[in-house]
Amino acid sequence: MENNKILYTIAIYSENQIGLLSAISNIFVRHGLNIESLTACPSALEGIHKITVTTHCDLHRISVITRQIEKRIDVVKAFLYTDDDLFFREVALYKVPTENLLNYAHFEDLIERNAARILEINRKFTIIQKTGQDESIHRLYVELQQLGAVLQFARSGRIAVTNSDRELVTEFLQQRQHDQVCKKSSQESKDKII
Amino acid sequence: MITGSEALMQALIAEGVETIFGYPGGQIMPVYDQLYDYRDCLHHVLVRHEQGAIHAAQGYARVKGVPGVVICTSGPGATNVITGVADAIIDSTPLVVIAGQVNVGLLGTDAFQETDVLGMTIPIAKWSWQIRRPEDIPWAVARAFYIAKSGRPGPVVLDLTRDAQIGMLDFHYEPIDFIRSYIPCPVASQESIEEAARLINEAQRPFVVFGQGVILSQAEAELEAFLDKGDIPAGSTLLGLSALRSDNRHFMGMAGMHGRIATNVMTQHCDVLIAIGMRFDDRVTGKMSTYATQAKIIHIDIDNAEINKNIQVYLGILGDAKNVLSRLTPLIAEADHADWISTADECRNTEYEKVISPEIHPQGSELTMGEVENLVAEYVKGEAIVVTDVGQNQMTAARYSRFTHSRSLITSGGLGTMGFGLPAAIGAKTAAPSRPVCLFVGDGGLQMTIQELGTIMQEGTGVKIVLLNNNWLGNVRQWQQLFWNERYSATRMMNPDYASLAAAYGIAYRQVEQRSELASAVEEMFADDRPFLLNVHVIEAGMVFPMIPPGKSVDEIMLNTNEWFEYGK
Ligand SMILES: Cc1ncc(C[n+]2csc(CCOP(=O)(O)OP(=O)(O)O)c2C)c(N)n1
Numbered sequence: 001m002e003n004n005k006i007l008y009t010i011a012i013y014s015e016n017q018i019g020l021l022s023a024i025s026n027i028f029v030r031h032g033l034n035i036e037s038l039t040a041c042p043s044a045l046e047g048i049h050k051i052t053v054t055t056h057c058d059l060h061r062i063s064v065i066t067r068q069i070e071k072r073i074d075v076v077k078a079f080l081y082t083d084d085d086l087f088f089r090e091v092a093l094y095k096v097p098t099e100n101l102l103n104y105a106h107f108e109d110l111i112e113r114n115a116a117r118i119l120e121i122n123r124k125f126t127i128i129q130k131t132g133q134d135e136s137i138h139r140l141y142v143e144l145q146q147l148g149a150v151l152q153f154a155r156s157g158r159i160a161v162t163n164s165d166r167e168l169v170t171e172f173l174q175q176r177q178h179d180q181v182c183k184k185s186s187q188e189s190k191d192k193i194i
Numbered sequence: 195m196i197t198g199s200e201a202l203m204q205a206l207i208a209e210g211v212e213t214i215f216g217y218p219g220g221q222i223m224p225v226y227d228q229l230y231d232y233r234d235c236l237h238h239v240l241v242r243h244e245q246g247a248i249h250a251a252q253g254y255a256r257v258k259g260v261p262g263v264v265i266c267t268s269g270p271g272a273t274n275v276i277t278g279v280a281d282a283i284i285d286s287t288p289l290v291v292i293a294g295q296v297n298v299g300l301l302g303t304d305a306f307q308e309t310d311v312l313g314m315t316i317p318i319a320k321w322s323w324q325i326r327r328p329e330d331i332p333w334a335v336a337r338a339f340y341i342a343k344s345g346r347p348g349p350v351v352l353d354l355t356r357d358a359q360i361g362m363l364d365f366h367y368e369p370i371d372f373i374r375s376y377i378p379c380p381v382a383s384q385e386s387i388e389e390a391a392r393l394i395n396e397a398q399r400p401f402v403v404f405g406q407g408v409i410l411s412q413a414e415a416e417l418e419a420f421l422d423k424g425d426i427p428a429g430s431t432l433l434g435l436s437a438l439r440s441d442n443r444h445f446m447g448m449a450g451m452h453g454r455i456a457t458n459v460m461t462q463h464c465d466v467l468i469a470i471g472m473r474f475d476d477r478v479t480g481k482m483s484t485y486a487t488q489a490k491i492i493h494i495d496i497d498n499a500e501i502n503k504n505i506q507v508y509l510g511i512l513g514d515a516k517n518v519l520s521r522l523t524p525l526i527a528e529a530d531h532a533d534w535i536s537t538a539d540e541c542r543n544t545e546y547e548k549v550i551s552p553e554i555h556p557q558g559s560e561l562t563m564g565e566v567e568n569l570v571a572e573y574v575k576g577e578a579i580v581v582t583d584v585g586q587n588q589m590t591a592a593r594y595s596r597f598t599h600s601r602s603l604i605t606s607g608g609l610g611t612m613g614f615g616l617p618a619a620i621g622a623k624t625a626a627p628s629r630p631v632c633l634f635v636g637d638g639g640l641q642m643t644i645q646e647l648g649t650i651m652q653e654g655t656g657v658k659i660v661l662l663n664n665n666w667l668g669n670v671r672q673w674q675q676l677f678w679n680e681r682y683s684a685t686r687m688m689n690p691d692y693a694s695l696a697a698a699y700g701i702a703y704r705q706v707e708q709r710s711e712l713a714s715a716v717e718e719m720f721a722d723d724r725p726f727l728l729n730v731h732v733i734e735a736g737m738v739f740p741m742i743p744p745g746k747s748v749d750e751i752m753l754n755t756n757e758w759f760e761y762g763k
Contacts, residue, residue: 064503067499076375
């Protein structure tokens with residue numbers, strides 16, 4: 001079983017309601033599964049939140065979990081992806097002592113090679129930002145660590161969009177709007193008959 | 195403008211609620227105060243413990259097919275109902291639980307009787323919601339009822355703050371029948387139904403295992419028509435019992451650990467297994483890796499999360515059982531599977547000879563559970579609603595009861611909650627006052643919620659309680675005997691003097707120790723509609739057979755302590 005574990009991304013679209021994140025994380029707890037990363041923010045669709053969770057799991061279990069998430073009343077849709085299905089990035093911030101950097105001759109080269117940016121330099125510390133995927137973010141961390149202590153390190157967690165040419169959530173919501181209109185008009189015609 | 199509490203009353207009435215099971219307390223007093231004015235149209239059953247309220251509401255909901263309603267106070271009132279919420283979610287029982295909560299300003303401060311009801315119930319409720327403002331009450335109640343009863347039913351918890359109870363609002367009630375993120379009844383695709391018909395028409399040995407989904411979607415007649423046309427034998431889960439009449443010619447009996455041999459063996463010999471409104475619980479499947487591996491499995495269920503959860507299926511059909519069956523039956527060919535069905539004869543004969551006959555006509559002088567339940571079944575002729583507790587009493591009641599009406603077995607299946615029986619029977623009788631309600635309960639389970647005898651006393655609920663008294667936690671004792679080297683750790687149980695207890699509560703009582711007294715005692719019990727406690731002393735070392743030991747395949751069946759079933763010998 002262990003060998004079948006790979007990194008999955010679940011993209012969850014939900015109504016923005018209290019308790020929803022708790023409901024979702026509870027499902028992972030129940031399956032005894034560690035969440036690798038989790039991000040939550042408004043989506044492009046009005047009123048709809050997007051939660052992106054990554055976790056190492058086997059396909060059977062993660063499929064069950066995805067369906068259990070989608071079963072929650074206020075979850076609009078939950079999709080299961082592997083990395084191949086996605087464009088994904090993460091933002092990382094590194095806080096390092098400025099002194100260590102200035103003592104290092106190839107500092108600028110290091111920033112460039114890692115496609116990183118400097119957000120802030122002052123006498124005490126420097127803040128470096130990098131957008132990338134897991135490996136490159138980790139690589140820069142290791143390099144900076146070799147120059148001395150990384151004082152702080154923060155990662156945003158994965159954000160992702162699909163590389164499909166269909167927008168399933170939008171289609172779903174349109175369908176639901178249609179369903180609602182149909183329901184109302186059939187109700188009205190029923191009312192008329194009565 | 196009216197208060198939130200009054201809005202709650204009116205919302206409940208708008209939802210057609212007639213009965214509430216509950217218990218008052220500090221943080222729900224405004225609601226109880228309003229209830230006083232509405233007592234003519236909302237009958238409140240005062241239980242003796244909130245767990246009793248929720249199990250009673252479950253019994254009521256399961257018999258009536260409408261959401262059961264519970265009202266309790268915050269803190270300990272709310273935590274006392276939690277077992278019932280967990281029970282109702284796994285057994286798909288519609289409930290609306292309204293728990294008081296402290297003032298909004300006190301939330302999160304460890305105020306007196308404040309507890310995190312939302313946090314505790316989110317994982318086990320179909321929906322949990324905290325009402326903070328009075329104007330949200332109509333919406334939240336409407337949504338609660340819609341969610342509880344639609345699709346796969348389940349419990350909803352409303353955490354009703356004191357501010358919302360006492361604040362004022364303009365009341366306007368609109369029932370809800372649409373939530374955009376929630377599709378309670380997905381409609382199965384025509385292709386999947388045609389594919390199912392093709393598989394069924396090609397099958398030589400089709401077999402059905404159905405569950406409570408048939409009852410919940412009111413598909414009893416559709417199931418019968420489907421079995422008739424395809425000449426398909428069928429078994430049932432514990433909760434599916436009573437969806438088909440027990441004497442239906444296609445009915446092979448209950449599946450699983452203590453189920454019928456024929457059902458379990460046919461599961462392992464069919465070529466197409468059609469699972470309808472059931473969830474492949476491990477008590478049904480035994481060892482999952484060997485369950486019906488020879489068969490193409492078609493799974494019809496309304497809940498997408500159930501398909502391919504425990505058992506990988508050949509074809510999943512996401513839809514309501516009634517809808518799917520009514521579309522599927524016209525597409526299947528009229529068939530004759532007499533040869534296949536007759537393969538069950540051997541199983542049935544062996545089971546009768548080795549298990550049933552010794553249980554219902556025992557050689558020994560001591561009474562057995564099965565004989566008591568069989569005698570009651572003969573007496574009530576399928577008219578009674580059978581309620582059970584958990585344990586041997588439950589398994590034998592499921593085995594030996596006979597059903598002629600749907601919704602006639604009320605039992606805690608998924609959670610196996612001891613203490614469920616007595617309050618559930620109160621709820622069942624409240625829901626169907628004109629039908630006899632017969633509870634089978636062990637001495638352990640009865641003592642778990644025995645305080646509800648007080649509710650019976652106060653309400654005069656005519657529940658017939660058959661106490662199958664063996665002085666043991668019988669089901670656990672059976673496992674200790676079979677699998678734990680007869681080390682009877684903490685299962686021997688002393689009993690109180692039930693005669694005094696019944697007298698104290700003013701409940702008619704009779705004790706039976708001899709076979710010769712049993713029939714007349716049963717007759718006396720059913721002679722009128724009063725509550726009755728029948729204390730039957732049954733054999734202490736009683737065992738429920740047949741039994742598929744845990745972890746075994748469903749065709750590895752013990753007939754008794756030394757014999758296993760051998761097919762084709
Ligand atoms: C609340 C709860 N606690 C413990 C159990 C475990 N359990 C299952 S059956 C059983 C014994 C039941 O004994 P009794 O009520 O006397 O019924 P019998 O099996 O003898 O019919 C126990 C302890 C349970 N199912 N529920």
